[in-house]
Amino acid sequence: MNLVIDDVGFTYPGGAEALRGVSLRIQGGESIAFIGENGAGKTTLMKHLNGLLKPSRGRVTVDDWDTREHTVAKLAARVGFVFQNPDDQIVERTVIDEVAFGPRRLGQSETDALANSVAALEIVGLSDESRTHPYDLSASQRKLMTLASVLAMRTPVVIFDEPTMGQDARGLKLIGDIVEELKREKRIVLIITHDIDFCSAHFERVVAMADGRVLIDGPTAEVMARADLLATTNVEPPQLVRLAQALGLPVAPLTIDGLIAALPR
């Protein structure tokens, strides 16, 4: 599975030019964090990958499929998308049915759909709530439920739009574990986040966006070292990187051990 975004431009019907020529290649097994200030075009770009938006110019392909030639429902079998606001998707009366909604629509057998849903709920720690009404969950639990509902679809590509928002340390750790698990399964994981520490902890590649364009794209440590460029899209490098720079070290460490190793003895 690979994703190709080829010189994509997109203008909303209202007139906002949200993407101005974005090109990216994403290989199977890659995990990428998308960062950048509000309105940079991150969500717009991700919506191109599952066909919710079709490029005004350029091309988006998911393996051999041009997104323009396939319906969103069909692309959903390849690209799972977790929306920012959980309340926009709740349709069923119990958590388990809500999670099984996607798998059932994708034509999984009832046994598979339920097994995948149970497994997904287990991963997000909501096994005890499977008979609860989704609206009786807390806001952060609802968010985790939407993660589960996309995990259960078992798509080769998974996109999360700001999953870390509103999560406490435990939720953060859980989402981090989910990302690691998906990486182990060699699925493509794409995430939009404003949590720069989360991004440097779990992602090898970072794409920083500004004003509908890709500002920098590269290995996390390299991107984080470009404090000057990141500042233009209102992103501050992680604390460790800033500390290393303040100390005049020539590295951009992403872990405490990395920083210690770089200290002169």
Next chain:
Amino acid sequence: MSQSFSLYIPTNSGMHRLHPLTKLALVFLCLVLGLFLPGVWLSYATFALIIIPSALWGGVLPRLLSALFKTALPIALSLFLIQGLFWPGGTPILHLGPLSFKEEGLYFSIQRTGRFIMIIGSFLLLTFTTRPDELMLALNRHGIPNSITYIILSTMQIIPRFQAKANTILDAQRSRGLETEGNVLVRIRALLPLIQPLLLGSIVDIDERAIALEVRAFGRKGPRTSLLTLHDTPAQRIARWLMLLAAVAVIAWGIYLWLAPRFIA
């Protein structure tokens, strides 16, 4: 997101530049003409002789007709079929195999369709050509309490808000494999799961709005400063009074026509 929740179409026509109250008076006159007098054809005449020319002047006629067509057609069709065919004990005038259209049912359907077209048409005319904030200010200047102008304004925003919300929810479902593209049956089935999140979401919206209003001192008494200026002319002021007088006259005439036979009998 920089979406605006209003149906306003920003162009610079004479209709757009009219004082909001002038347009409101025009719409009021249309409603009175179409609703207070007996007979079938007056609402059609109001639509054809006032609303259509005004929409043409405002440069919004195509949009108005297409919006009207989409809403009125299903309603008109169901009215004609149900009332026309199943009017209890009516006079049959048109035979269709074993079924027959009843005169009274058709008469009723023509009348209701006309009223519907006229009411929605004048509502659209006003919202397409009037900035909501200007209407609000105009009403406020004329001593209408904030709470009432707020109700008017939020009613004007209900349709676009619902539309935006419905689109987001539909996107979330399509992303989970719900097929929404295809024939009418597919589309109708796709809309069913929309209803619950739409209604619940709207209730949450109301709650949030109430809080937002409170923290912005909505209930505060006394005059406020506005950054908007409204353009009014003596001619418009006279026209408004004339339209109001005409409306009152029509109401009186309607009441007379209604009462007269009862008193004579």
